[in-house]
Amino acid sequence: MSPILPGRITPDDDRLMEELTCRRCATTVLVRKNTRTQTSIQWLADAGETCTELAEQRAAGKPTGLVSGCTALRETIEDAVTEGRISVLDEVR
Numbered sequence: 001m002s003p004i005l006p007g008r009i010t011p012d013d014d015r016l017m018e019e020l021t022c023r024r025c026a027t028t029v030l031v032r033k034n035t036r037t038q039t040s041i042q043w044l045a046d047a048g049e050t051c052t053e054l055a056e057q058r059a060a061g062k063p064t065g066l067v068s069g070c071t072a073l074r075e076t077i078e079d080a081v082t083e084g085r086i087s088v089l090d091e092v093r
């Protein structure tokens, strides 16, 4: 499983982000695949409230700031990459 790195995104980078909706909780995020193994995610809403899985983890006492996405979202991203809906920047020439 590739790591998902929460990262700051500069305004310039926004156009490189693709909107993606988590298939489980319908949270919408902006995703940027820098490489096959590096993913940046920008949450558009408070993930701890919109994502059921993150809400559960928060309820269990885990700080959501340390959680970079729910399992379903990661799978959604992987599928989107496989289907070519999200391009891997590293591989776009």
Ligand SMILES: [Zn+2]
Pocket: 022, 024, 025, 026, 027, 051, 052, 053, 054, 070, 071, 072, 073
């Ligand atoms: Zn989710």
